[in-house]
Amino acid sequence: MRYGYWMPVFGGWLRNVADEQMQASWDYVKRLAIRSEEIGFDLALIAELNLNDIKGEEAPSLDAWSTAAALAAVTNKQELMVAVRPTFHNPALLAKAAANIDHISNGRVSLNLVSSWWKDEAEKYGVHFEQHDDRYARSAEWLEVLDNVWKKDHYSFQGKYYQVKDNVLQPKPVTQPRPPIYAGGESEAAKDLIASTCDGYVMHGDSPERIAARIADLSERREKKSLPPMQFGVAAYSIIRDTEAGVKKELDRITNVQEGSAGYKNYQQWLSGTQLEQQVSLQDYSVSNRGLRTGLTGTPAQVQDRIGEFENVGVNFFLLQCSPQLEEMERFAEAVI
Numbered sequence: 589m590r591y592g593y594w595m596p597v598f599g600g601w602l603r604n605v606a607d608e609q610m611q612a613s614w615d616y617v618k619r620l621a622i623r624s625e626e627i628g629f630d631l632a633l634i635a636e637l638n639l640n641d642i643k644g645e646e647a648p649s650l651d652a653w654s655t656a657a658a659l660a661a662v663t664n665k666q667e668l669m670v671a672v673r674p675t676f677h678n679p680a681l682l683a684k685a686a687a688n689i690d691h692i693s694n695g696r697v698s699l700n701l702v703s704s705w706w707k708d709e710a711e712k713y714g715v716h717f718e719q720h721d722d723r724y725a726r727s728a729e730w731l732e733v734l735d736n737v738w739k740k741d742h743y744s745f746q747g748k749y750y751q752v753k754d755n756v757l758q759p760k761p762v763t764q765p766r767p768p769i770y771a772g773g774e775s776e777a778a779k780d781l782i783a784s785t786c787d788g789y790v791m792h793g794d795s796p797e798r799i800a801a802r803i804a805d806l807s808e809r810r811e812k813k814s815l816p817p818m819q820f821g822v823a824a825y826s827i828i829r830d831t832e833a834g835v836k837k838e839l840d841r842i843t844n845v846q847e848g849s850a851g852y853k854n855y856q857q858w859l860s861g862t863q864l865e866q867q868v869s870l871q872d873y874s875v876s877n878r879g880l881r882t883g884l885t886g887t888p889a890q891v892q893d894r895i896g897e898f899e900n901v902g903v904n905f906f907l908l909q910c911s912p913q914l915e916e917m918e919r920f921a922e923a924v925i
Contacts, residue, residue, distance in 0.1 A: 589895065589899055589903070589904070589905065589906070590630040590631060590904060590905035590906075591628065591629050591630055591631070591905065591906055591908065591920075591924075591925055592629060592630060592631030592632060592633060592667070592669070592821070592905055592906060592907045592908065593624065593629055593631070593632060593633070593907060593908045593909070593910075593913070593917060594632075594633050594635060594823075594876070594907055594908070594909045595617055595620070595621070595632050595633065595634045595635070595655070595659075596608075596610045596612070596616070596617070596620070596909075596913050597612060597617065597634060597635055597649055597650040597652065597655060598612055598635070598637070598640045598641070598642040598643060598647070598649045598650075599611055599612035599640070599642070599643055599647060599648065599649070600642060600643065600911055600912075600913075601642060601825070601875050601876050601879075601909045601910075601911055601913075602642075602842050602874070602875065602911050603642060603643075603874055603875075604842065604843075604844055604874065605841075605842070605911070606643070608911045608912050608913075609912045610911070610912050610913045610914070612640070612647070612648045612649055612650055613650075614650070614655070614658065617650065617655060617659065618658070618659070618662055619914070620913060620914050620917075621659050621662065621663050621666065622662060622663065623914060623918075624666070624914075624917060625663055625664065625665050625666050627917065627918060627921035627922075627925065628921050628925040629666065629917065629921070629925070630665075630666060630667060630905070631666060631667040631669060631905060631907070632659070632666050632667070632668055632669065633669045633671070633700060633907050634652045634655055634656050634659070634668065634669065634670045634671060635652060635671045636651075636652035636653075636670070636671040636672060636673055636676070636702065637649060637706070637709065638651075638676075638709055638712075638713050639706070639708075639709045639712065641706065641709075642876065645708075652670055652671055652672075653670060653672075653685060653689075656668050656670045656689055656697070657688075657689045657692060660689050660692040660693035660696065660697065661692055661693075663693070663696075665696075666696065667696050667697075667698055668689075668693060668696055668697050668698070669698045669699070669700050669770060670686070670689075670697065670698070670699060670700065671699075671700045671701075671702050672686075672699050672700065672701060672702065673701075673702050673703070673704045674701070674703075674704075674723075674726050674727045674730035675704045675710065675715055675716065675717070675718065675723065675726065676704070676713075676715055677730075678750070679729075679730045679731075679733035679734045679737070679750055680733055680734075680737050680750075680752050680755055680757070682734065683733075683734045683737045683738055683757060684737075684757055686699065686761070686767065687738065687757065687759065687760060687761045690761040690762050690763055690767055691759060691761075691762055694762060695761070695762035695763045695767075697761075697763070697767050698767050698768040698769065698770060699767060699768070699769045699770065700770045700771065700772075700790060701727060701731070701769060701770070701771040701786065702771070702772075703720070703723045703724060703727060703773060703778065704717065704718075704723060720775065720777070721775075721777050724773075724775075724777040724778060724781055725748070725749075726749045727781060728781055728785070729745075729747040729748065729749045729750050730749070730750065731769070731781075731785045731786075732745065732747075732785075733745050733747075733750050733752060734769075735766060735785070737752070737755050737757045738757065738760060738761055738765075738766045738767075739760075739765055739766060741755070741756045741757065741758070742754050742755070742756065743755045768787040768788060768819075769785070769786045769787050769788070770786060770787065770788035770789070770790045770819070770821070771786045771788075771789065771790065772789065772790040772791060772792065774792075774802075779805065779806060779809065780809070782806065783806050783809035783810050783813065783815075783818075784809075784813060784815075786818070787818060787819060788818055788819035788820065788821060788904075789802070789803075789806050789818055789819070789820050789821070790821045790822075790823070790907065791820070791821065791822050791823065792822075792823055792877045792878040792879075792881075793822060793823045793824050793825070793877060793878040793879045793880065793881040793882035794822070794878060794881045794882065795881065795882075795883065796894075796897040796898050796900075796901050797901075799820075799822055799898065799901060799903060800901035800902070803820050803901060803902045803903070806818060806820075807902075819904045819905070820902055820903050820904050820905075821903070821904060821905040821906065821907055822882055822898060822903050822905075822906055822907070823876070823877035823878065823879050823882065823906075823907050823909070824879050824882035824883075824884040824906050824907070824908055824909070825875045825876075825879030825880050825882070825884070825885070825908070825909045825910065826884045826885065826891070826908045826909070826910045826916060826920050827839065827884070827885040827886075827910070827916075828884075828885075828886070828887070828888055828891055828916075828919050828920055828923050828924070829886075829887065830887060830888075831887065832886065832887065835885050835886055835887070838885075839880075839885065842874060842875065842911065843874040843875075843880075844874075875909060876909060877909070879909050882894075882898075882906075884906070884908070888923035888924065891923065891924060892923075892924060895924065908920065
């Protein structure tokens with residue numbers, strides 16, 4: 589099992605706590621990345637949003653790609669999984685930037701393809717916002733261009749969304765044949781695209797039983813296309829305490845999101861912009877990516893047992909959120925890793 593975490597580029601994960609003591613600053617993420625390597629975390633996911641959907645639109649958030657480049661220079665072992673949204677990036681230009689960061693990190697960069705869901709953010713930054721299936725059609729072309737310019741020179745492509753002519757991209761990435769590409773999504777359009785073109789499937793938090801069904805589904809789709817097995821990751825919010833009473837106290841603290849709070853504004857827009865398999869409650873939304881449903885909350889023994897359940901159904905890595913991030917990751921490392 590590999591253990592990764594979400595880099596807190598939004599200054600935290602709780603929509604009901606204004607100050608989580610984890611600033612959206614270079615100083616904090618640098619310190620977190622260096623220390624997390626020392627205590628055994630293998631992977632950092634750097635999310636990409638130009639507005640802060642956790643603390644409110646007026647709050648600061650860090651840019652994903654410039655942050656990734658800086659982290660590549662100050663870390664030694666961690667995989668840096670950087671989120672990328674096709675509507676915000678030309679694929680050939682992004683491929684060039686990612687290849688450069690891959691060299692800075694000596695082959696530790698991967699991509700997490702994300703279909704944009706936040707209409708207001710797109711409009712505020714002058715980016716065209718498309719409906720769900722149109723976004724995935726764009727993503728399919730985007731991935732085709734990215735994959736080919738990483739692998740060959742003098743490549744040309746003429747599509748509905750993108751055109752490149754006689755492209756040359758040098759130097760190619762360190763990682764061959766290409767840096768890994770992960771993606772998530774629960775719609776048919778998403779799952780078909782991911783099974784056909786990606787190397788890993790990253791899932792929102794859920795029970796081992798539901799995760800097992802998704803792994804089986806994607807694995808079957810891969811087999812039908814005669815493609816090699818994928819990597820499977822799950823988002824999780826972790827709480828480890830010595831007693832169940834301590835766990836309950838912490839859960840009560842983080843889940844009392846109030847309608848009208850700064851982080852609540854885009855809740856309905858997020859629901860309408862995605863196609864999830866099941867309804868998400870406001871309590872689910874209190875932390876990102878349905879992380880509490882994964883169930884990595886409890887005593888050390890309970891969390892270890894829960895991780896074993898996920899490992900048994902084929903999960904390869906977790907992406908953890910916690911608050912305050914560094915202190916809780918220290919606790920997780922000592923109890924689990």
